[in-house]
Amino acid sequence: MTTAATTATATLPLGDLHASLADPLLDAMTFLNEVTERYPDALSFAPGRPHEGFFEPEDVHTYLDTYLAHLAERGLSRSAVRTALFQYGPTKGIVADLVARTLANDEGIHADPEALVLTVGAQEGMLLVLRALCATPEDVLLVSSPCYVGVTGAARLLDLATVPVPEGPAGGPDPAAVRAAARAVRAAGRRPRALYVVPDFANPSGTSMPVGARAGLLEVAADEDLLVIEDNPYGFFTREPGGRPTLKALDGDRARVVHLGSFAKTCFPGARLGYVVADQRVLAPDGRTTLLADELAKLKSMTTVNTPALSQAVIGGMLLRHACRLRAANAPARAHYAANLAVLLRELERHFPAAERDRLGVSWNEPEGGFFAVLQVPFTADEAAMERCARDHGVLWTPMAPFYPAGGGERRLRLSISALDEDRIAAGVARLADFVRAAAS
Missing domain, CATH: 3.40.640.10 (Type I PLP-dependent aspartate aminotransferase-like (Major domain))
Known part of the structure; x- marks a missing residue:
């Protein structure tokens, strides 16, 4: 005869597991993946993965x-x-x-x-x-x-x-x-x-x-x-x-x-x-x-x-x-990402003229390469804000706060240009600008 004690499913208190499993840092990427799945049609500045146009299965x-x-x-x-x-x-x-x-x-x-x-x-x-x-x-x-x-x-x-x-x-x-x-x-x-x-x-x-x-x-x-x-x-x-x-x-x-x-x-x-x-x-x-x-x-x-x-x-x-010369092999990718980054910076400039930037408290850096740029915004750029942006404006980005080990970055967000093409970057910045104005007001 079985008893409740022998048939009950084992439950492991989180406090009995390694302390890192309760760290919000480990949840950050999981949340981003979940939001991406919930809003598959959103333009995403979140992933730092390479552009898929450079890959062919037969290669x-x-x-x-x-x-x-x-x-x-x-x-x-x-x-x-x-x-x-x-x-x-x-x-x-x-x-x-x-x-x-x-x-x-x-x-x-x-x-x-x-x-x-x-x-x-x-x-x-x-x-x-x-x-x-x-x-x-x-x-x-x-x-x-x-x-x-x-x-x-x-x-x-x-x-x-x-x-x-x-x-x-x-x-x-x-x-x-x-x-x-x-x-x-x-x-x-x-x-x-x-x-x-x-x-x-x-x-x-x-x-x-x-x-x-x-x-x-x-x-x-x-x-x-x-x-x-x-x-x-x-x-x-x-x-x-x-x-x-x-x-x-x-x-x-x-x-x-x-x-x-x-x-x-x-x-x-x-x-x-x-x-x-x-x-x-x-x-x-x-x-x-x-x-x-x-x-x-x-x-x-x-x-x-x-x-x-x-x-x-x-x-x-x-x-x-x-x-054994990957720098030369990556010349087309370098040009692609450089063009994407130029489009991002150009569109930010177009959608946030200097006077409006000053009024809203919006700014951004201008990296010399790579996949990422950072936007300073006049609101808390947390997971809740990112989900509102995906739901109401159809665009995703990455909150910066998890990247600061001692705290900070609450009003900053990361934009990645690597996975998109130029047209989608331009469309994404327009949507993002609408969200920033709405959130600021």
């Missing part, structure tokens, strides 16, 4: 065939190719040599393939790096503010403390502010372990660090014994041809920078392929030395085991098809 087969031909040219037998594609494979990945060649061609980053770990997107790379570097509760991660929620969310999952460093007027974290934050953390009896930064067209603000500030940041990192975690998904997408040097390229032999990369924007996000360049030396108590990449691979072996070989093969084939 996947072409890239895979290219990589298989590459393996044959290297002299691998059919049995060895079968093993490479169908088995688990090495934890650090199977296309590190091609990625290293591409980094040298595109970014001037000269890394030994052994210093790379291929990851399941850049997000896994963040988790691995944070877990490896932050060893005690006293270790603190400095983050630029506003900051990509992926890294603050990862820190929350790992119970790591974060300290925000506000973006400077020129873009990115000001080196003097980084120094002050590191010293304040140290004065409080904790260790400032690393700084996370997106130096080019950051998500969410769209800002970029000037070259002088990049050099200054590396000097501060050396003085304060900080590592810099550089995330670089948008660097190719400048409004004008050319780009600024990455922190990793400027770092030279100092090995202060751990570089995170992703093929989500430069190839396609569905492959879920990222990488970490971790060439720092690690000294064991017995005097042995390894690379930080080797230590990250140990952590990876206990999480995702390895990165799918098929994803690596497809991206590897794509790199080979473009002679």
Whole structure:
């Protein structure tokens, strides 16, 4: 005979689960996805995904065939190719040599393939790096503010403390502010372990660090014994041809920078392929030395085991098809996103003339590239406002407040131009302008 006690469905109090699950930060993206599903006809400035017009399904087969031909040219037998594609494979990945060649061609980053770990997107790379570097509760991660929620969310999952460093007027974290934050953390009896930064067209603000500030940041990192975690998904997408040097390229032999990369924007996000360049030396108590990449691979072996070989093969084939030069291959995408950003800025100017901007308290930044711009508005730009905008005006955007680790950004919203075409951007700005006026009144 069964009793109520034995047949009742188990209920887990949220308070008994990890505290991060009650953090509103983890709900932000879920809410955005739900609103998007409820208003499928709304024009959306919310997603930061690439434009789908650059993808063709048949290309996947072409890239895979290219990589298989590459393996044959290297002299691998059919049995060895079968093993490479169908088995688990090495934890650090199977296309590190091609990625290293591409980094040298595109970014001037000269890394030994052994210093790379291929990851399941850049997000896994963040988790691995944070877990490896932050060893005690006293270790603190400095983050630029506003900051990509992926890294603050990862820190929350790992119970790591974060300290925000506000973006400077020129873009990115000001080196003097980084120094002050590191010293304040140290004065409080904790260790400032690393700084996370997106130096080019950051998500969410769209800002970029000037070259002088990049050099200054590396000097501060050396003085304060900080590592810099550089995330670089948008660097190719400048409004004008050319780009600024990455922190990793400027770092030279100092090995202060751990570089995170992703093929989500430069190839396609569905492959879920990222990488970490971790060439720092690690000294064991017995005097042995390894690379930080080797230590990250140990952590990876206990999480995702390895990165799918098929994803690596497809991206590897794509790199080979473009002679390991993705910057040149992405020239059409760069021009597309630059044109989209120009349309956004032009339409904001048209719908909010100077006199009206001053009266309403509306303003926006003018990024030099990337996917994002930020609009300052005269009302609280929260989830409720976003849903009203979707329901009544047929346009979506992203609230900025979740991107501020210590609070702020309540009257700011992020606009992404990557997934739309020019006509839809123009139509979306017109709808958004109507909503801003209605909300302001």
